[in-house]
Amino acid sequence: MTQFIVNGQDVTLDIDPDTPLLWALRDDLHLTGTKFGCGVAQCGACTVMLNGMPRRSCVTPLSMVEGGEVTTIEGMTGPEIEAVKQAWVAIDVPQCGWCQSGQIMSATALLQQSATAPTDADIDAAMAGNVCRCATYVRIRAAIHDAARTLEL
Amino acid sequence: MRIAIIVAAATLTSPLSAQELRGPEFFESIADEGERSAALFTEMGEVLTHPRCVNCHPVTGGPTQGDDMRPHSPPVIRGEADFGAAAMNCNTCHSAENVDFTSAPGSIPGHEPWMLAPVSMGWQGVSLRGICEQIKDPGRNGGKTLEALWEHNAHDGLVGWGWDPGEGREPAPGSQEIFGELTRAWIDTGAVCPE
Ligand code: FES
Numbered sequence: 001m002t003q004f005i006v007n008g009q010d011v012t013l014d015i016d017p018d019t020p021l022l023w024a025l026r027d028d029l030h031l032t033g034t035k036f037g038c039g040v041a042q043c044g045a046c047t048v049m050l051n052g053m054p055r056r057s058c059v060t061p062l063s064m065v066e067g068g069e070v071t072t073i074e075g076m077t078g079p080e081i082e083a084v085k086q087a088w089v090a091i092d093v094p095q096c097g098w099c100q101s102g103q104i105m106s107a108t109a110l111l112q113q114s115a116t117a118p119t120d121a122d123i124d125a126a127m128a129g130n131v132c133r134c135a136t137y138v139r140i141r142a143a144i145h146d147a148a149r150t151l152e153l
Numbered sequence: 154m155r156i157a158i159i160v161a162a163a164t165l166t167s168p169l170s171a172q173e174l175r176g177p178e179f180f181e182s183i184a185d186e187g188e189r190s191a192a193l194f195t196e197m198g199e200v201l202t203h204p205r206c207v208n209c210h211p212v213t214g215g216p217t218q219g220d221d222m223r224p225h226s227p228p229v230i231r232g233e234a235d236f237g238a239a240a241m242n243c244n245t246c247h248s249a250e251n252v253d254f255t256s257a258p259g260s261i262p263g264h265e266p267w268m269l270a271p272v273s274m275g276w277q278g279v280s281l282r283g284i285c286e287q288i289k290d291p292g293r294n295g296g297k298t299l300e301a302l303w304e305h306n307a308h309d310g311l312v313g314w315g316w317d318p319g320e321g322r323e324p325a326p327g328s329q330e331i332f333g334e335l336t337r338a339w340i341d342t343g344a345v346c347p348e
């Protein structure tokens with residue numbers, strides 16, 4: 001039995017504690033906004049928040065989230081995600097969309113952790129683990145700058 | 154050409170095996186204490202210069218990975234706390250334990266804590282003598298006395314990870330126990346650095 005909180009709700013899962021959190025989110029809890037890209041911490045598509053920090057759910061066994069708090073793209077709230085959402089729509093960031101929930105989670109985490117507007121270097125460092133096969137990187141960077149302006153960082 | 158391919162294939166598929174590390178008793182026959190001390194450190198160097206250790210002791214920038222010590226993938230930076238960038242720190246992927254991949258062979262390494270050695274403790278490309286001088290210098294070794302250094306080498310968990318590196322990685326030579334014994338003997342013989 002693994003007990004934890006997902007998007008503010010108590011969850012109890014009776015599955016193998018070695019199961020990656022990503023599997024549990026998608027297959028058991030049907031939260032399919034979080035994507036599988038590689039399964040080996042190389043692409044960032046599976047990024048969620050674990051206790052407020054970005055975390056690759058494909059390399060996070062359920063045993064590790066016992067008693068913890070997980071937030072997926074479906075459950076994100078607050079000024080940073082709102083600013084990111086607005087910027088993403090305004091600039092039309094996604095192409096195929098597969099990587100985008102992971103991109104948005106990392107971008108939001110960066111803005112949550114930034115006291116001042118992130119520089120290009122800050123953005124590159126924070127987003128280096130989020131791969132986009134459609135190469136939307138230029139728009140992602142522009143959208144993060146845009147969201148930082150909205151947040152008056 | 155065919156031989157080269159066969160050799161390459163054999164290398165790829167051969168099982169990983171721990172290399173040997175000789176304990177202090179092997180060096181007892183060296184009569185001169187200073188020479189013995191330097192020889193003990195040279196043996197410690199088998200561990201200190203092993204990729205399991207050196208990959209996270211870069212002299213600048215970010216870590217390397219693998220036995221060929223290629224740049225870390227995905228690209229990561231050292232960051233102010235030797236712990237990566239905002240929103241992309243070590244714990245974004247690494248955790249308190251080695252985690253086997255579910256959808257591929259291998260594992261992602263982990264330990265609590267998991268972080269880079271500070272720049273002052275960088276070893277990549279440094280000679281063994283240079284590493285030795287640095288490791289003894291409290292100004293560069295995190296303020297450690299030789300006793301504290303022994304404690305660190307013999308018992309620190311992150312040092313010990315080198316011998317328990319997870320599926321798909323060759324452990325450092327020998328064991329942490331032997332490494333600790335070598336460190337003890339090296340200190341007790343004057344902590345001499347090899348030429
Ligand atoms: S699916 Fe987790 S990093 Fe690619």
Ligand code: FES
Binds near residue numbers: 095131134135
């Ligand atoms: S939008 Fe297609 S993978 Fe990023």
